[in-house]
Amino acid sequence: MAIRLQRLPSASPGIALAARAIAILFALITAGLLLAASGAQPLKLALQVLRSTFGSGFGLEDVGLLVTPLILTGLSVAVALRIGAWNIGAEGQFYAGAFAATGVALFVPGPTIVMLPLMFLAGAIGGLIWILVPTLARAYADVSELITTLLLNFVATLLVYYVATGPWLDPGGHALGTTARLKHDVPEFIGMVHWGFPIAILVAVITAAAFSFTRWGYEVRIAGSNPQAAKYAGMPFRRHLIVVMLLSGAIAGIAGMPEVAGTVHRLQGGISNNFGYLGIMVAVLARGSCIGVIAGAALMAVILNSGIILQTQGVNTSTVLAITGLILFFTAVGDELAHFRIVSSKPAEA
Amino acid sequence: MAMPDVTERPPGTPPLVQLRGIAKYFPGVVANQDVDLEVWPGEIHALLGENGAGKSTLMNILTGIYQPDAGEIIIDGYLKSFASPVEAIAAGIGMVHQHFKLVRAFTVAENIHLGWSETPRAISAQELEARTAQLSASLNLAVRPDVRIDELSTGEQQRVEILRVLARKARVLILDEPTAVLTPSEARELFKALKEFVARGNAVIFISHKLDEVLEISDRITVLRGGRKVATEPTSACSETMLAKLMVGHExxxxxxxxxxxxxxxxxxxxxxxxxxxxxxxxxxxxxxxxxxxxxxxxxxxxxxxxxxxxxxxxxxxxxxxxxxxxxxxxxxxxxxxxxxxxxxxxxxVGHIPEDRLRSGLAPALSVTDNAVIREYDRAPVSLGPWYRPRAAAALARKIAEAAAVMVPNYSMPIRNLSGGNQQRFVARREMRIxxxxxxxxxxxxxxxxxxxxxxxxxxxxxxxxxxxxxxxxxxxxxxxxxxxxxxxxxxxxxxxxxxxxxxxxxxxxxxxxxxxxxxxxxxxxxxx
Known part of the structure; x- marks a missing residue:
């Protein structure tokens, strides 16, 4: 009898989920050890975090505010992955969406009931325009969207800094480096959590349904998984690539709108809070599943919120970033290990 | 040139290369079985056979790329085993592959000296080129040492490959379909160079499936079919018709x-x-x-x-x-x-069972169901208008799997988990429906x-x-x-x-x-x- 490892071509969902849970646990333990090594008391800090997050309505509301943009940016990345594209530019599209929604709010007159849908639409179009060039470059010249979407992030970030400190600077002068307070607010849903939260979940559900229950979704699934097979079946790969990438940009743009009109109420530099980049992690945690993105975003929001609490306890901000990195790392390891099983077998006969 | 004949040699002269009872198995495939081959000094020995007859596998064994599952390799009378091509070339066996293994951005001189134990540790480009020119002259293979590989014609690149092998003192040169990439005049030059090479007491193994050139260049011909040796004959006793028959098989x-x-x-x-x-x-x-x-x-x-x-x-x-x-x-x-x-x-x-089912006929990472409906997803019952119906798709997948007699434990598992035979039957049944x-x-x-x-x-x-x-x-x-x-x-x-x-x-x-x-x-x- 000999014990050996065998790699299976696919992992069963139960084992995969267990591997995820263990991976997160390991990441937290490692983070705890690091905190202990730097002189903090990890258990006390953990209790503090749990109490502040789940012990009160306020804590949960904070998480709710964080989860809203994360669902949408995560969904944006997950959607692009469906056609095999890496949208690293959700950050830039988020800014572009926030910029467009703010522009409409500042310069178009109208009642709030009309203005909010209009701003929502402006956000989507802003994100779409921001991914348009990378999309066409990929579709017609095979330029890697990884690079182009990433580079446009810096352009969008600086554009928003510029308008917020320059042409759109609050004329009332109440605050430095932001636009005036927007006249139209996304109404509140529960407590501080605005309607952006249920809308984000709705967008995720509708997108998931579109992929599962339409002919278009099926074609995208095939084309994204194997472009050669799409060619074989006569499916228009390029058209699907363009549509899906534009959709991905639009969703990230939508994320910017409730952030401006619901959470911050102003456009300011740094408004994205890295939500675009964190969306990549959310999508990876969700294994590219549109519904899974909701769970991934929730986890990420709890981590971010914990980070804020830890900061009030005097822990460095980079530590929080390190914890998120550790979770991603351990998850990747866990995903791979979930493919293995231990078998005992007789030694192979000669 | 005198026809090499075993009986004319003084007793005790060993063949340069002797393969005895070589066998090589890959999962489900017998690539070589019971192959004997003798190559004598001064001989151009042609290895003839259809695709998949086992020519390349046999030569990969001789050059240390593969290890045989059975049989012996005897070089110059000594039993050898090669763990890698480096050991084979050290024993005087070199191969020029069909696809050249040259660094395109390097010059001819650099390619000749790359990965060679005799290359001095520190040497200037001029010295490298001088050494190359010397080798080129002594082996009578004209190359331009200072030119980059990109700028050479295919025939010149092949000459560089051959020079590279011969510079390492190869006594047996194996050429895999060398004329496939050459113009007729380049081929004639190559043949001339090969004849000069064997006249110095070396040997060439010439892999081909072109009957006419095999008859033109070789001294003896060995035919492989289905991984086994069918015959070894002196070229003078061969004709195109006879070789075609041996190659394709008559029973x-x-x-x-x-x-x-x-x-x-x-x-x-x-x-x-x-x-x-x-x-x-x-x-x-x-x-x-x-x-x-x-x-x-x-x-x-x-x-x-x-x-x-x-x-x-x-x-x-x-x-x-x-x-x-x-x-x-x-x-x-x-x-x-x-x-x-x-x-x-x-x-x-029109149904299509493609050449490479995993690359184009299937999306390997997607489920059995997704792969089953790739031809009929756009019509009832799998879709109604723009709507796709997963249940109807699964029902169609079951129908195809039943017709193909494929046992599918779980229709949502990736289709790459099915065995190759099952995938092929599945694709065939799917295509037969349309x-x-x-x-x-x-x-x-x-x-x-x-x-x-x-x-x-x-x-x-x-x-x-x-x-x-x-x-x-x-x-x-x-x-x-x-x-x-x-x-x-x-x-x-x-x-x-x-x-x-x-x-x-x-x-x-x-x-x-x-x-x-x-x-x-x-x-x-x-x-x-």
Whole structure:
């Protein structure tokens, strides 16, 4: 009898989920050890975090505010992955969406009931325009969207800094480096959590349904998984690539709108809070599943919120970033290990 | 040059290379079995065989790329075992592969000295070039030491490869299809260089499937078929006809697959597919199919024979709408489909079992269900209007799996988890559902075991008896003779001729595979009636 490892071509969902849970646990333990090594008391800090997050309505509301943009940016990345594209530019599209929604709010007159849908639409179009060039470059010249979407992030970030400190600077002068307070607010849903939260979940559900229950979704699934097979079946790969990438940009743009009109109420530099980049992690945690993105975003929001609490306890901000990195790392390891099983077998006969 | 003859040598002279009882097995495949080979000093020894006959595997064993599962390698009288090509070259055995292994951005001198233990640790470019020029002069192989590989013609690149091997004091030079990339004049120069090389007491092993050049250059010829040695003969005792026969094999048992059942639909009078002077080019503009004219009737099986890479794949893509013709006309059931796409062909009733099912016929990472409905997802019951119905899709997947006799434990698991034979049957059954006019099967038995091959053949017979036209591309001539009504032979993107399988002359097919035209005019033979 000999014990050996065998790699299976696919992992069963139960084992995969267990591997995820263990991976997160390991990441937290490692983070705890690091905190202990730097002189903090990890258990006390953990209790503090749990109490502040789940012990009160306020804590949960904070998480709710964080989860809203994360669902949408995560969904944006997950959607692009469906056609095999890496949208690293959700950050830039988020800014572009926030910029467009703010522009409409500042310069178009109208009642709030009309203005909010209009701003929502402006956000989507802003994100779409921001991914348009990378999309066409990929579709017609095979330029890697990884690079182009990433580079446009810096352009969008600086554009928003510029308008917020320059042409759109609050004329009332109440605050430095932001636009005036927007006249139209996304109404509140529960407590501080605005309607952006249920809308984000709705967008995720509708997108998931579109992929599962339409002919278009099926074609995208095939084309994204194997472009050669799409060619074989006569499916228009390029058209699907363009549509899906534009959709991905639009969703990230939508994320910017409730952030401006619901959470911050102003456009300011740094408004994205890295939500675009964190969306990549959310999508990876969700294994590219549109519904899974909701769970991934929730986890990420709890981590971010914990980070804020830890900061009030005097822990460095980079530590929080390190914890998120550790979770991603351990998850990747866990995903791979979930493919293995231990078998005992007789030694192979000669 | 004197004919090397074993009996004329003084007793005790060992062969340069001696292989005894070499065997090599890959999962499910016997690549070599009981192969003996002797190569003497001063000899150009040709290794002849069809694709998959085991030539390359045997040479990969001799050069240390593979290790044999049985048998001995004896070099100059000493038993050797090579763990890597480095050890083989140290023992004087070097190989020039069909695809050159040169660094394109390096100069000739740099390539010659790359990875060579005799290259001095520190040396200037001028010295490297001088050393190269010296080697080039002493081995009588003209190269330009200071030129980058990119700037050389294929023939010059090959000379660099040969110089690289000879500089390392190789006594046995193995060349894999060396003339495939050469112009006729370059080939003549190569032959001259090879003759000079063996005149110095060395030996060349020359791999080819071109009969004429083998007869021209070699002293002795060894023929491999199905991984075994069939014969070793002095070239003076060989003829093209005899070699073709040895290469293809003559003990072919004809099954009655060609016989129709009592309920079979007769062969149609009107062709289902008609190609007229169709020419196709690859992405770089080279002609891959040259003025191909072909009629395929309903209820007949047309076999396409030929050495792989002579336009068969392109023909299968053309017949299924995956490749556009650059000129000529394609008619499908009386409709001009010259400009239609793959989706249109499928809608018109053309099924396609592609050459590489995992690369194009399937999305390996997606579920069995997703892969099952790739042809019928756009119609009821799998979809209604724009809506896709996963349950209906799963039901169709079950139906296909049942027809293919594939056990699927879980329809949402990735299809790559199925075995190769199961995947192929699954694809075949899926395509048979839509193939109401034509089924194109490219190398359908590649990688399958005998049982799975028989099942595939039965599928084709079943479809033929239902009145569908079938094109089967294969490099197994026996398989084509047993199955098809007619066989078209392809060479360099052209159809050399079409012969009836009944009473087909295998030697003639072998010659056509080597580039000879059919005795009967091609156009006349291409007509159905």
């Amino acid at each position: 072919i048992v004809l099954d009655d697959l060609r016989a129709r059942g009592p309920n079979a639909v007769a062969k149609s009078n009107e062709p289902v597919v008609r190609l007229r002077e169709v020419t196709a080019r690859d992405s770089t503009g080279h002609i891959v199919l040259n003025k191909v004219s072909l009629d395929i009737a309903g209820g007949e099986i047309l076999g396409i024979a030929g050495v792989a890479g002579n336009g068969q794949k392109e023909l299968s893509e053309l017949l299924t709408g995956m490749r556009a013709a650059s000129s000529g006309q394609i008619m499908l059931g009386g409709r001009d489909v010259s400009t239609a796409g793959a989706g249109d062909f499928a809608d018109f009733g 193939a109401t006019k034509l089924l194109v099967a490219a190398y359908p038995s590649r990688g399958l075991d005998v049982g799975a091959i028989n099942t595939m053949m039965r599928y084709f017979v079943e479809l033929r008896d239902a009145g569908v036209g079938i094109v089967v591309i294969s490099e197994e001539l026996e398989e084509l003779l047993n199955l098809s009504d007619r066989i078209a032979v392809m060479f360099h993107g052209e159809i050399m001729g079409i012969v009836d399988s009944a009473g087909a002359d295998i030697e003639q097919i072998g010659l056509m595979m080597g580039g000879q035209r059919a005795a009967t005019p091609v156009r006349a033979a291409a007509m159905v009636h």
